[in-house]
Amino acid sequence: MILQTSLKHIADAEAHSEVLKNNENVMVCCGRMGPMCLPVYDIMEELQEEFPQVEFRDMLFDNPHAAVIRNLPEARSFMGLPFTVYYKNGKVVEATSSIQSKEQITEILNRELN
Amino acid sequence: MEQKHYDVIIIGGGPAGLTAGIYLARAKAKTLILDTGIIGGQMVLTHQIANYPGIESTSGYQLSTTMKKQAKSFGCDIKSNINITGLEIEYQAKAITVNDNQVYTAPAVILATGGRSRMLNIPGETEFKGRGISYCATCDGDFFQDKEIIVVGGGNSALEEAVSLTRYASKVTILHEFDRFQAFQHAIKEAKENPKIDFIMESHITAFQGGEKLEKVTYKNLKTGVVSEKNIDGVFILIGYVPNTEMLKDTAVKLTPRNEIIAGEDLQTNLAGVFAAGDSREKRYRQVTTAVADGTIAALSALEFLHNLKSK
Numbered sequence: 339m340i341l342q343t344s345l346k347h348i349a350d351a352e353a354h355s356e357v358l359k360n361n362e363n364v365m366v367c368c369g370r371m372g373p374m375c376l377p378v379y380d381i382m383e384e385l386q387e388e389f390p391q392v393e394f395r396d397m398l399f400d401n402p403h404a405a406v407i408r409n410l411p412e413a414r415s416f417m418g419l420p421f422t423v424y425y426k427n428g429k430v431v432e433a434t435s436s437i438q439s440k441e442q443i444t445e446i447l448n449r450e451l452n
Numbered sequence: 453m454e455q456k457h458y459d460v461i462i463i464g465g466g467p468a469g470l471t472a473g474i475y476l477a478r479a480k481a482k483t484l485i486l487d488t489g490i491i492g493g494q495m496v497l498t499h500q501i502a503n504y505p506g507i508e509s510t511s512g513y514q515l516s517t518t519m520k521k522q523a524k525s526f527g528c529d530i531k532s533n534i535n536i537t538g539l540e541i542e543y544q545a546k547a548i549t550v551n552d553n554q555v556y557t558a559p560a561v562i563l564a565t566g567g568r569s570r571m572l573n574i575p576g577e578t579e580f581k582g583r584g585i586s587y588c589a590t591c592d593g594d595f596f597q598d599k600e601i602i603v604v605g606g607g608n609s610a611l612e613e614a615v616s617l618t619r620y621a622s623k624v625t626i627l628h629e630f631d632r633f634q635a636f637q638h639a640i641k642e643a644k645e646n647p648k649i650d651f652i653m654e655s656h657i658t659a660f661q662g663g664e665k666l667e668k669v670t671y672k673n674l675k676t677g678v679v680s681e682k683n684i685d686g687v688f689i690l691i692g693y694v695p696n697t698e699m700l701k702d703t704a705v706k707l708t709p710r711n712e713i714i715a716g717e718d719l720q721t722n723l724a725g726v727f728a729a730g731d732s733r734e735k736r737y738r739q740v741t742t743a744v745a746d747g748t749i750a751a752l753s754a755l756e757f758l759h760n761l762k763s764k
């Protein structure tokens with residue numbers, strides 16, 4: 339299964355670390371094609387224009403390589419899809435569980451990835 | 453401040469709004485759909501739709517994508533994830549302000565804002581969302597393998613999802629505010645016969661507590677007033693839907709006591725040129741098919757309204 343979004347996907351752990359190495363600001367949404375995840379991908383697709391300095395990616399939650407996200411200490415208490423992680427210079431600066439609104443996402447991007 | 457004029461503005465891009473968009477744009481009316489969220493509405497929330505005639509089985513996401521494509525192909529403008537910050541629909545020239553800086557005007561407006569999951573609105577609910585509290589059993593069920601959970605609600609979706617969650621959870625407690633369920637008999641029977649399901653009736657959860665994750669709920673028996681606590685790993689809140697009509701409270705649009713929009717057979721509200729379609733209006737059956745039917749009627753009525761306006 340793949341994610342049917344127009345976002346660039348992260349295929350495996352190697353690609354994940356490449357993205358972090360090559361970009362200062364990265365937002366990764368790790369989920370499925372479900373009702374809590376789709377709105378987040380949709381918002382990311384729209385925000386690409388507004389935040390050109392941020393690399394927006396998604397990753398399939400059921401991909402074994404998504405352990406790079408699932409096993410983050412920041413996601414230890416997460417029990418709702420999607421897991422969304424914001425990275426600055428390769429380090430996690432914020433992470434959320436479950437659906438978020440456009441305001442919530444914009445607030446994090448402005449605060450952490452500017 | 454940017455201003456743009458349309459023939460019809462549709463507020464809400466679920467199946468009702470998209471259908472109205474298809475009909476209007478195809479009839480060459482200049483049409484705009486505005487949505488505060490994702491296009492497709494509650495349809496996107498549906499993993500599988502098997503009762504939409506003509507399509508054997510599809511995902512809500514797929515059906516939404518196709519409807520959106522169809523509306524766009526006829527020239528309908530669509531804007532999603534926007535904020536409506538001003539709404540003036542009382543007069544002949546109607547104006548809708550978006551994100552404080554764009555004003556869209558039109559002689560006719562269709563209200564198709566649908567509904568959303570009801571929240572409990574009690575302490576801890578927002579804090580533990582995604583950390584034990586969920587509104588979607590199909591999405592998050594597998595995080596609760598061998599864990600104890602509560603399902604709040606007493607309708608069909610609560611009972612059916614409680615049964616399906618027993619595939620993962622070691623124990624499911626259904627917590628409901630009344631002494632009986634408002635669901636189909638077969639759904640009640642299936643839940644009652646499931647050995648993993650327990651019941652707490654006539655009770656309300658009053659607080660969620662925990663550290664990083666949800667650990668405990670406090671609940672109150674509404675009859676005896678006794679307050680108890682229960683250690684728990686997860687709570688699924690499935691307590692029905694509310695119409696998205698908050699923004700109409702300060703307008704003259706007539707609502708029922710349950711805040712549903714009142715409309716006539718032509719789906720015009722009490723305001724001239726303001727129509728309603730889909731789940732946000734007062735009606736008995738809320739389905740994709742009925743939303744699509746409403747969208748059609750509202751669009752055709754709006755076209756007639758525009759025609760009469762021009763010939764005046």
Ligand SMILES: Cc1cc2nc3c(=O)[nH]c(=O)nc-3n(C[C@H](O)[C@H](O)[C@H](O)COP(=O)(O)OP(=O)(O)OC[C@H]3O[C@@H](n4cnc5c(N)ncnc54)[C@H](O)[C@@H]3O)c2cc1C
Binds near residue numbers: 465731743
């Ligand atoms: C879990 C679930 C499963 C379902 N399964 C089925 C099924 O199998 N078959 C079936 O036929 N039906 C099903 N339904 C019902 C069906 O989804 C709804 O009846 C239908 O989507 C209603 O369409 P609508 O266009 O009226 O509203 P909605 O689909 O709710 O769309 C309304 C849109 O308006 C937007 N909006 C809300 N407020 C505003 C505002 N103030 N300004 C601008 N935009 C706004 C919302 O973001 C949304 O996109 C299901 C519903 C749910 C929740």
